[in-house]
Amino acid sequence: MDSSLALSRGPATAAPISQPTHRVADDKAMLRTAAEATRDLIAPSRAIYWGDLLASVGIGYGALAVAVTTASTGWMIAAGVVSVLALYRALSFIHEITHIKHAALPGFRAGWNALVGVPMMVPSFMYEGVHNLHHAKTRYGTSEDPEYLPLALMKPWTLPLFILVSALAPVGLLIRYGVLAPLSALIPGFRKVVVERYSALSINPSFRRRLPEGAFRTQWLTVETATSIWAVALLTMVATGIIPLSGFAVAMVIGSAVAVLNQVRTLVA
Template identity: 35%
Template sequence: MSVPTLPINTPRHANPSDAAALAEARTLVRDLFTARAGLYWFDFLTSTSIGWAAFVAAVWLPAWSPLQGVAGALSIVALYRSVIFVHELAHLGPRVWPGFRLAWNLLCGGPMLVQSYTYSGVHNLHHYQQLYGTRDDGEYLPFARMRPLAIFGHWALGIVVPAFVLIRATILVPLSWLIPPLATWLWERASSMIIDPEFKRPHSKHDDPSWRWQDAYAWFCASSALALMAFGVWPWRVLLVWYVLLTGILLLNGLRTLIAHRYRYPGERPLTLMEQFHDSVDVPGNPLLSPLWAPVGLRFHATHHLFPGMPYHNLGTAYRRLKKGLSDPGWFLQSSERNLLGGLRRLLHTSLQRAHRDNL
């Protein structure tokens, strides 16, 4: 397979005022596109070390004790930050900083069963202007046109996903080495971190060429851990804490995903860049609390969609510079929400209005 054929209808041309506004924005941030490798390494290794240390503490501390709860929460927040570096890997590309990609998969992606290839290649399609918000975008669903119960049900799926990825790593992946049709199905239907269950993954130039060893390593991590527990070397509590850890990460990221965009479009046509920006959301929020639920720059998601090549550590600077420096910042601030609750409230309000109209 190849990248999906682009829709017949091309994006509507931006009007002159939009083009001028976007050009001014690019000029203001043109010096913010250099990634600092040392910061990436320090941030990732610190988050990962804290996360796994807290995980071990949660395993060995008395069950249901306050200290175990604190350790578990710290593990979720720290390793959530580590996992989200997969977003940066997708934008760096599979051949940039191979050592960092290797370290991420060895220390985080493999043990968490969220290998980098499950995002690299898929996420890039989300940023194609011709594909964003269409049926070929696996990271988009028209939540604003769905009923609140459907939105909640989609978010709650995070509770069962850890069970599936464990079965995938320990059973389906090794079977796929022997059964080619299963390998094809796994690639197309069960190898992508997406939100659209109908998405069928293509092959693209952004795919990580090391995906086979990533699957093998995830199998090794999961199988070794289960064997150590089966033989009594590790307590079975390791599996329980890991399950709670991954569930917590998925539910937290699920909330972030629900307000990353407005999700107003049914996918019938491509959008202009300005439409894509106004369908995305920045949540500057509290500088200490907001990064806990939207780490690694993802609270500036609309700004990221304007400049997908900008490293995460410069997105906050870009947001503040554009807010103050644009000759007319009104168009830019239309995509801002004050906090997480404000974004969720807007989504649910839009959803309820839609449900009310459908019932008339």
């Protein structure tokens, strides 16, 4: 008995794949329930935020004072390490300020700028409106992403250079607020350059920042003016000998170490 199996040579029709829409709906409902159940856990606590910030600032500046004034090299190094870690912790709140609703923590942004942003010359506006772009789907990984730098595709020597350049951050910030800010107030055309290129915590050299508008512009100018006054006053006190050059150098090294620590974190994040 001769038998054969005939195979159709016509176009195959794929069987429709049913989508488990009920599962998607269940997942959304579960996520919504979880979000509502934990809403009180993710709400910012004033006691925790202020307590953490004040402790970090107190330890950081206290250790900085010891490092600047002590005659012992050992104590200077030990105090310097403590100061770096504490001030790095205090500076890290700039990320929280960028994400939280300011109404949830009234006065925290102003307090942080007064205690950390202005003295360290890293006011919150340098991250606000910048870091958020990194999370935008249309900007991520493009020239408009301030936190994108394809180090893996670059030459090997760019990696150590990427870290070492951050050590110059304190010098760059002094120039930004002690020199460029006053000049930009006098030269309107130069103001646009300063805002676009020198007003963001960005690792992408192609990134250009937009000019601030509305209430954010007012807040920006207020904090920038305070930071500029502090930078000019600091340079004046060093130049006139009110602040010893040796102590200023120690403070700059501590600031550099904080910047390098943050750059390393950025690299491995």
